[in-house]
Amino acid sequence: MEELLAILEELHPEVDFKTCHTLVDDKIIDSFDIVSLVAEIHSEFDVAIPAEEIIPENFNSAEALYRLIERLENED
Amino acid sequence: MQINVLEYLEKTVLQVPEKIAYSDGTESLTFRQVFEYSRAIGIFLLENGYTREPVVVFMRKHPNTIAAFFGTVYAGNFYVPIDEEMPRHRIALIFENLHPRVLICDRETKQLVKEFSYQGQVYCYDEMINTMPKEEMLCQVRREAIDTDPIYIVFTSGSTGIPKGVVACHRSVIDYIEHLSEVLEFSEETIFGNQAPLYFDACLKELYPTLKFGATTYLIPKNLFMFPIKLVEFLNQYRINTICWVVSALTMISGLGVLEKIKPNDLKLIAFGSEVFPIKQFQLWRKALPDTKFINLYGPTEATGMSCYYKVERDFLPEEGIPIGRPFANTRILLLDQENCPVRQGETGEICIAGTPLTLGYYNDWERTEQAFVQNPLNVFYPEKIYRTGDLARYNEQGELMFVSRKDYQIKHMGHRIELGEIEANVNLLEGILSSCCIYSPKKDKIVLYYVGEMEKAEMAAALKEHLPRYMVPNFIERIEEMPFTPNGKLDRVSLKQRYENRR
Numbered sequence: 001m002e003e004l005l006a007i008l009e010e011l012h013p014e015v016d017f018k019t020c021h022t023l024v025d026d027k028i029i030d031s032f033d034i035v036s037l038v039a040e041i042h043s044e045f046d047v048a049i050p051a052e053e054i055i056p057e058n059f060n061s062a063e064a065l066y067r068l069i070e071r072l073e074n075e076d
Numbered sequence: 077m078q079i080n081v082l083e084y085l086e087k088t089v090l091q092v093p094e095k096i097a098y099s100d101g102t103e104s105l106t107f108r109q110v111f112e113y114s115r116a117i118g119i120f121l122l123e124n125g126y127t128r129e130p131v132v133v134f135m136r137k138h139p140n141t142i143a144a145f146f147g148t149v150y151a152g153n154f155y156v157p158i159d160e161e162m163p164r165h166r167i168a169l170i171f172e173n174l175h176p177r178v179l180i181c182d183r184e185t186k187q188l189v190k191e192f193s194y195q196g197q198v199y200c201y202d203e204m205i206n207t208m209p210k211e212e213m214l215c216q217v218r219r220e221a222i223d224t225d226p227i228y229i230v231f232t233s234g235s236t237g238i239p240k241g242v243v244a245c246h247r248s249v250i251d252y253i254e255h256l257s258e259v260l261e262f263s264e265e266t267i268f269g270n271q272a273p274l275y276f277d278a279c280l281k282e283l284y285p286t287l288k289f290g291a292t293t294y295l296i297p298k299n300l301f302m303f304p305i306k307l308v309e310f311l312n313q314y315r316i317n318t319i320c321w322v323v324s325a326l327t328m329i330s331g332l333g334v335l336e337k338i339k340p341n342d343l344k345l346i347a348f349g350s351e352v353f354p355i356k357q358f359q360l361w362r363k364a365l366p367d368t369k370f371i372n373l374y375g376p377t378e379a380t381g382m383s384c385y386y387k388v389e390r391d392f393l394p395e396e397g398i399p400i401g402r403p404f405a406n407t408r409i410l411l412l413d414q415e416n417c418p419v420r421q422g423e424t425g426e427i428c429i430a431g432t433p434l435t436l437g438y439y440n441d442w443e444r445t446e447q448a449f450v451q452n453p454l455n456v457f458y459p460e461k462i463y464r465t466g467d468l469a470r471y472n473e474q475g476e477l478m479f480v481s482r483k484d485y486q487i488k489h490m491g492h493r494i495e496l497g498e499i500e501a502n503v504n505l506l507e508g509i510l511s512s513c514c515i516y517s518p519k520k521d522k523i524v525l526y527y528v529g530e531m532e533k534a535e536m537a538a539a540l541k542e543h544l545p546r547y548m549v550p551n552f553i554e555r556i557e558e559m560p561f562t563p564n565g566k567l568d569r570v571s572l573k574q575r576y577e578n579r580r
Binding site for chain 1: 299301302303304305306324325328331332333334336337490533534535536537538541546547551552553
């Protein structure tokens with residue numbers, strides 16, 4: 001989780017990712033962030049997020065995104 | 077000869093009145109509705125004494141917004157689109173430049189207007205469209221109109237931090253739409269999927285050909301561009317066959333592996349531009365859609381949209397670039413060297429544009445207009461304007477134009493034209509900032525800001541969101557102890573760029 005928070009905080013230093021659960025709903029992250037996140041997660045966690053998992057539910061909070069990474073890691 | 081863009085609408089409404097003109101998937105306007113509502117808005121404005129002046133349209137992205145645009149034109153005015161996505165500070169600067177007397181809002185933006193020191197009238201779209209038609213008023217405006225009257229002002233980035241309002245007229249828009257439609261082969265069958273915001277000239281490609289041909293434009297909800305599978309599903313649901321998008325919207329789909337799972341089956345034409353299309357990503361698209369036509373477009377806002385095109389018909393090596401090709405008919409491109417002479421074959425020069433598509437200049441800004449719209453240096457006999465783009469290009473062996481780079485610190489990022497100097501100007505305005513330097517890393521496609529000052533990084537990021545459009549906010553920010561300088565005392569951008577690219 002710490003690694004993921006570090007990635008997110010680099011993208012948006014002004015956002016508290018530990019408490020925010022409306023990253024997509026409140027337009028805090030945009031399409032450029034999604035593309036960056038998918039790339040960073042791939043290089044840091046060695047997890048490729050498939051296109052069908054790129055949906056609002058998985059990107060609305062750091063927690064949701066972390067659960068997705070864990071789930072994908074376990075599938076391998 | 078056509079002298080007004082509204083003639084497109086007036087011809088089409090007789091042919092296909094009940095066909096959908098503009099839709100966002102949820103709400104739609106037919107050509108008859110566009111015709112009636114925009115005329116009602118025109119009469120409303122005339123009855124209240126507004127003509128031949130800027131009318132700010134501050135509405136969300138919606139079919140109604142487009143009817144409001146045409147309504148301002150019916151009254152002989154020119155529309156200035158403003159959007160809630162724009163940062164407050166930028167909107168305030170636009171008001172300062174325009175001194176508008178009238179603004180059209182919708183129910184949602186009505187509250188937002190109050191946050192500004194704007195003193196003029198505010199009218200709600202809904203109250204305007206019920207105005208009784210008065211044919212004679214509109215006819216009189218039309219009788220007095222000429223085709224060099226302005227239609228719109230769109231604002232672009234300026235290096236001093238003050239945005240520039242580009243004023244375009246009927247003649248340049250009609251000329252652009254006619255030649256673009258011919259090359260891209262639009263027709264009444266065309267179903268556009270619009271990506272560009274309505275406050276940029278990029279949306280002309282959809283808005284006006286829709287009127288000309290009785291085609292249909294779907295305004296794609298912005299959040300779909302974050303979720304590529306949903307985006308392709310939207311294209312398929314509405315059988316969208318034509319898209320003119322920024323490259324980053326296309327590479328988002330291909331780069332995330334979407335084309336292997338779902339294809340936009342109806343796409344016949346993909347026009348792209350504003351950025352270099354990485355060949356690897358381009359090949360993914362071509363492989364997925366072998367029967368689709370791909371066209372590269374190039375052009376500055378100051379020449380009403382797009383000036384050059386290239387139909388992709390051959391293969392490219394990964395390290396090659398896709399040409400920007402050649403100018404549309406009735407547009408002339410000059411490549412000039414530093415001495416203002418035409419370059420020799422194969423040499424690089426600045427792209428300068430001449431012809432009817434040139435816009436009128438920057439609104440209420442004579443100084444910057446005179447710097448960019450200048451006398452053709454190759455003609456000393458009579459007045460002939462050219463626009464200096466600041467873009468460098470050369471001709472390849474096939475005689476096709478190849479984009480090389482920018483002359484200055486202007487960059488293209490996410491399809492937007494950005495002056496790095498504008499970002500620095502805004503950073504330097506913040507309290508406690510000693511100096512700043514903004515660089516762009518094409519390798520990582522990121523805008524990077526280094527600054528010296530007391531402000532914390534998080535504070536800086538929050539402050540910049542207030543002052544800059546989202547796409548201009550740096551993707552990476554770092555506070556440093558002191559700025560590196562070159563031996564002759566200039567900010568050392570090269571070493572900062574290396575510092576960024578070599579980190580980790």
